[in-house]
Amino acid sequence: MAEPSLELLKGTLDVLILKTLSGGPMHGYAVSRWLREATEEAFQVEEGALYPALRRLEKRELVESEWSVTDTGREAKFYRLTSAGEAELRSGLRNWQRYVQAMGRVLGATVGG
Amino acid sequence: MTRRGRAGRSGGIFPRFSVSEDVAREIRAHIEMRAEELEAEGWEPAAAREEARRLFGDTQEVARKCRTITASHQRAVRRTRKMDAIWQDVRYAARTLTRSPGFALVALLTLALGIGANTAIFSVVNGVLLRPLPYDRPEQLVWVSEINTRGRPMAAAWPNFVDWRNESTSFAGLSPLSDGTTTVLGGEAPVRAAVASVGEDFWKIFPVQPLRGRLTTPEDHVPGAAPVVVVSRSFWQNELGGRALDTYTLEVQGAQVSVVGVLPDDFGFPEGTQMWTPAEPQNQSLSRSSHNWRVVGRLAPGVGLERARDEIDAITRRVVAQATDEDPDYLATGAFTVPLADQVLGDVREPLLLLLGAAALVLLVACTNLASTLLAKGAARARELAVRASLGAGRGRIVTQLLTESLLLSVLGAAAGVGLAALVVRGLRAAAPGFLPRVGEVGIDGTVLLFTAAVAVLTALLFGLLPARRLSGMGPGEALRSGGRGNAGDARGGVWRFLVGTEVALALVLLAGSALLVRSFRTLLSEDAGFDASDVDVIPISLSQIKYATADDDARFYDRFLAELEAVPGVSAAGVVTSVPMEGAPNGRMELDGDLDKHADGEYVVASAGAFEALDIPLLEGRLFDERDGPDDAHVAVVNRSFAQKYWPGEDPVGKSVTGGGMDNFYQQRIFARVIGVVGDVRQRSLTREPYPTVYFPYRQRPFRTRYSASVVVEAANGDAPALTAALRDRLRKADPDVPVRIRTLSGVVRASLGERRFVMMVLGGFSLTALILAGVGIFGVVSYSVARRTREMGIRMALGADPDGVLRLVMSAAMRMVVAGLVVGVMGALVLTRVMRSLLYQVSPTDPVALATAALLLAGAALLASWLPARAGTRVDPMITMRAE
Numbered sequence: 001m002a003e004p005s006l007e008l009l010k011g012t013l014d015v016l017i018l019k020t021l022s023g024g025p026m027h028g029y030a031v032s033r034w035l036r037e038a039t040e041e042a043f044q045v046e047e048g049a050l051y052p053a054l055r056r057l058e059k060r061e062l063v064e065s066e067w068s069v070t071d072t073g074r075e076a077k078f079y080r081l082t083s084a085g086e087a088e089l090r091s092g093l094r095n096w097q098r099y100v101q102a103m104g105r106v107l108g109a110t111v112g113g
Numbered sequence: 114m115t116r117r118g119r120a121g122r123s124g125g126i127f128p129r130f131s132v133s134e135d136v137a138r139e140i141r142a143h144i145e146m147r148a149e150e151l152e153a154e155g156w157e158p159a160a161a162r163e164e165a166r167r168l169f170g171d172t173q174e175v176a177r178k179c180r181t182i183t184a185s186h187q188r189a190v191r192r193t194r195k196m197d198a199i200w201q202d203v204r205y206a207a208r209t210l211t212r213s214p215g216f217a218l219v220a221l222l223t224l225a226l227g228i229g230a231n232t233a234i235f236s237v238v239n240g241v242l243l244r245p246l247p248y249d250r251p252e253q254l255v256w257v258s259e260i261n262t263r264g265r266p267m268a269a270a271w272p273n274f275v276d277w278r279n280e281s282t283s284f285a286g287l288s289p290l291s292d293g294t295t296t297v298l299g300g301e302a303p304v305r306a307a308v309a310s311v312g313e314d315f316w317k318i319f320p321v322q323p324l325r326g327r328l329t330t331p332e333d334h335v336p337g338a339a340p341v342v343v344v345s346r347s348f349w350q351n352e353l354g355g356r357a358l359d360t361y362t363l364e365v366q367g368a369q370v371s372v373v374g375v376l377p378d379d380f381g382f383p384e385g386t387q388m389w390t391p392a393e394p395q396n397q398s399l400s401r402s403s404h405n406w407r408v409v410g411r412l413a414p415g416v417g418l419e420r421a422r423d424e425i426d427a428i429t430r431r432v433v434a435q436a437t438d439e440d441p442d443y444l445a446t447g448a449f450t451v452p453l454a455d456q457v458l459g460d461v462r463e464p465l466l467l468l469l470g471a472a473a474l475v476l477l478v479a480c481t482n483l484a485s486t487l488l489a490k491g492a493a494r495a496r497e498l499a500v501r502a503s504l505g506a507g508r509g510r511i512v513t514q515l516l517t518e519s520l521l522l523s524v525l526g527a528a529a530g531v532g533l534a535a536l537v538v539r540g541l542r543a544a545a546p547g548f549l550p551r552v553g554e555v556g557i558d559g560t561v562l563l564f565t566a567a568v569a570v571l572t573a574l575l576f577g578l579l580p581a582r583r584l585s586g587m588g589p590g591e592a593l594r595s596g597g598r599g600n601a602g603d604a605r606g607g608v609w610r611f612l613v614g615t616e617v618a619l620a621l622v623l624l625a626g627s628a629l630l631v632r633s634f635r636t637l638l639s640e641d642a643g644f645d646a647s648d649v650d651v652i653p654i655s656l657s658q659i660k661y662a663t664a665d666d667d668a669r670f671y672d673r674f675l676a677e678l679e680a681v682p683g684v685s686a687a688g689v690v691t692s693v694p695m696e697g698a699p700n701g702r703m704e705l706d707g708d709l710d711k712h713a714d715g716e717y718v719v720a721s722a723g724a725f726e727a728l729d730i731p732l733l734e735g736r737l738f739d740e741r742d743g744p745d746d747a748h749v750a751v752v753n754r755s756f757a758q759k760y761w762p763g764e765d766p767v768g769k770s771v772t773g774g775g776m777d778n779f780y781q782q783r784i785f786a787r788v789i790g791v792v793g794d795v796r797q798r799s800l801t802r803e804p805y806p807t808v809y810f811p812y813r814q815r816p817f818r819t820r821y822s823a824s825v826v827v828e829a830a831n832g833d834a835p836a837l838t839a840a841l842r843d844r845l846r847k848a849d850p851d852v853p854v855r856i857r858t859l860s861g862v863v864r865a866s867l868g869e870r871r872f873v874m875m876v877l878g879g880f881s882l883t884a885l886i887l888a889g890v891g892i893f894g895v896v897s898y899s900v901a902r903r904t905r906e907m908g909i910r911m912a913l914g915a916d917p918d919g920v921l922r923l924v925m926s927a928a929m930r931m932v933v934a935g936l937v938v939g940v941m942g943a944l945v946l947t948r949v950m951r952s953l954l955y956q957v958s959p960t961d962p963v964a965l966a967t968a969a970l971l972l973a974g975a976a977l978l979a980s981w982l983p984a985r986a987g988t989r990v991d992p993m994i995t996m997r998a999e
Contacts, residue, residue, distance in 0.1 A: 047168050047169045048175035055186070076146075077135070
């Protein structure tokens with residue numbers, strides 16, 4: 001790896017999971033693989049950390065789960081966004097953009113000018 | 114409906130396998146898929162597995178976290194579902210009730226009465242009996258009492274109290290107490306006030322912070338100290354005008370009295386006292402046989418009742434043994450202590466608990482009634498329940514549903530009942546019956562509401578559980594086949610008979626209790642009390658001892674005032690008397706027949722001839738007092754029949770002689786009074802107490818007795834005592850404007866003396882009537898239902914030529930069998946339970962056959978009516994119509 005891995009900001013894993021599931025139901029491993037590939041392995045996260053996060057989202061009724069069979073005939077637990085989850089994702093995105101803009105304004109500005 | 118959808122899926126948060134299995138499978142799947150991917154990238158299978166595990170992290174830790182999250186999620190969901198289910202049941206129950214508003218209304222009324230009765234009585238029990246007395250550390254407070262020669266409690270003699278206080282170590286404080294009413298001048302107007310004479314320790318026993326001024330100090334409590342009083346805030350405000358304390362000089366019993374302090378309204382001991390004054394400065398009798406004082410004390414810390422009692426008893430025995438010069442018949446044989454609460458509340462504890470028990474019986478009748486109604490309704494609902502059961506509702510689910518209906522009814526009924534009870538309590542407080550101590554503290558507080566809530570739940574279970582279990586036990590097939598006609602009810606006939614029988618039995622117990630009280634009351638009223646209260650006005654009089662310096666001045670006032678009253682149109686007789694009936698009279702040793710060693714025991718009353726006439730006390734022999742019996746003439750007396758028969762049996766009492774003993778001390782000068790007449794006996798202390806041997810002396814020869822307390826009694830010629838009061842008030846004001854005017858009718862005094870009996874009788878009577886009506890309604894309902902169920906059968910019978918009367922008899926005899934069984938059980942119950950009322954009865958045995966028979970007949974009559982009405986309606990139906998209706 002050319003650059004060192006980034007620490008995932010607290011709370012952002014939830015948004016990432018919701019974003020991942022917004023494409024349709026997925027099992028845990030698929031979520032993990034998609035995250036890994038989409039971020040080009042920028043984040044240093046143990047793969048197992050995904051599962052407590054999924055269940056916390058389920059407890060908040062942002063996702064729901066169901067055992068089903070994969071294309072390859074394997075049994076896996078699939079997660080799907082609820083409508084509350086979709087709303088949460090939208091507000092998560094909005095917050096993130098405001099956060100990035102604010103950080104960008106500060107960090108891009110010239111100090112002392 | 115979301116929860117059913119969720120529960121129906123195989124995954125979700127309630128997977129087909131356990132939470133830990135669910136988590137383990139999910140992790141295993143992840144690692145396997147990861148390993149496959151690594152293999153596809155060219156890893157060795159074993160190494161790929163190894164790498165997949167490493168990338169996953171700590172599987173144990175992840176599994177633990179996942180299990181915890183999902184388990185708590187499951188708990189939350191289950192809780193929500195339960196609440197949802199309850200809420201759904203409540204809404205369903207509410208819909209069910211609104212579909213039969215008639216039933217709901219009757220049921221609510223029944224419950225409101227039953228629960229309301231319990232709430233009202235419990236709030237009285239709570240305020241009067243359960244709550245600690247409103248004094249500092251009330252458990253340390255005790256009464257000290259002497260024991261007389263018959264082993265009964267007796268008021269204390271002053272020297273005995275002094276010895277107790279000086280010699281005992283068990284008490285933090287001991288105070289004598291004497292309370293009564295007295296005239297107070299110097300306020301806004303002359304007024305009668307409730308005054309308590311108390312000892313130096315009184316404020317140690319009852320620590321209280323005065324609102325203004327100070328309490329009495331030890332210097333106020335020595336013989337010869339200037340008289341002072343401490344007054345209650347309401348007395349100061351209402352009667353004294355609320356002025357600065359140093360502006361007052363009151364006149365109380367001939368003394369100039371300063372007001373030194375005002376006490377807050379929340380202190381009142383004895384209850385209702387308006388003025389407290391030191392006892393020590395007053396002239397105290399040094400005789401150990403003159404029992405004028407109650408004694409109240411506070412136990413020293415750590416001292417038990419037993420030790421205090423033993424000590425006080427030992428001191429009393431020792432000091433009394435030294436009083437060799439006094440009549441042993443009037444000396445204490447010992448002394449004892451009782452908790453203050455027992456003394457204050459002892460008289461009302463039993464009646465109040467009795468009423469609470471009676472209220473519970475009413476509620477039981479209500480429960481039984483509702484249970485049988487719900488069963489009847491339930492049989493009609495059998496089809497609905499069967500449909501729900503065949504749609505998959507389990508038995509537990511249906512029981513819960515039915516119980517929710519009961520609980521909803523019960524809670525609504527309880528709410529209405531609390532409303533009723535609040536009205537009752539407000540009325541009771543406003544009436545403030547004199548026999549009920551602490552009535553001002555009665556109210557509906559948290560404790561009462563908690564009690565009511567518990568009663569409501571218990572009630573719902575009592576009337577709901579049996580029908581719910583019965584109805585839910587019916588198989589769906591059975592109920593559906595019977596077409597929802599509740600045919601299955603036949604099997605339940607036994608339960609109905611049991612319920613109706615129970616209702617009848619409970620109602621009979623209540624009615625028997627009421628009948629006993631009513632008979633007691635009637636017996637009491639029909640007793641010849643020896644006087645006629647119906648047309649008499651009573652004017653309590655106390656004259657200023659400053660304006661009337663000597664007793665002879667008092668006598669002259671009465672001479673003049675009585676003469677004026679007799680001239681008032683409408684007055685047929687007027688007299689003065691030291692003890693009006695129901696007030697009691699002092700009693701003590703008297704001497705007889707000119708012999709100081711010949712003793713009698715009698716009540717001592719000073720009166721004028723007009724008093725006998727006004728009270729209609731008949732003269733049996735000789736004559737009454739007249740102008741021949743002036744202060745300078747030879748002393749005379751009139752005795753009552755009991756006195757004459759007890760002390761001069763078979764002799765002519767007229768011409769005998771008697772003294773007033775220690776009540777006037779003329780015996781010390783060997784002055785005997787000649788008996789000039791015999792009058793009828795009077796129940797002087799209360800209507801329930803047999804007349805006591807009594808001696809009457811003329812007021813002109815003993816004017817000093819009328820100075821303590823006297824009343825003028827006036828008989829109205831036309832029998833209308835209240836109409837006369839305005840004229841009497843006017844005459845009294847003219848005769849002496851400094852005498853407080855407070856006129857009562859003697860019949861009012863007599864009625865007040867029966868207040869507690871009347872209260873218990875009325876409340877129990879109300880409860881019994883409620884139970885009677887509920888039982889009638891219950892029988893009516895069950896018979897109506899049984900008639901409706903058997904319409905077809907009766908139609909066939911009549912079509913086949915059966916006589917309608919025969920059918921009527923058939924239906925009614927079935928109903929009456931359960932009533933009779935209930936009556937039999939009820940009579941047995943009453944025989945056992947009415948024993949607890951023994952102390953409330955007067956000249957009637959708790960097993961009085963007349964009372965029992967009256968109750969049983971009343972109930973049987975109501976039951977006959979309640980079963981005849983629906984039975985007759987059933988036989989009036991045209992047989993053809995009922996048969997076609999199928």
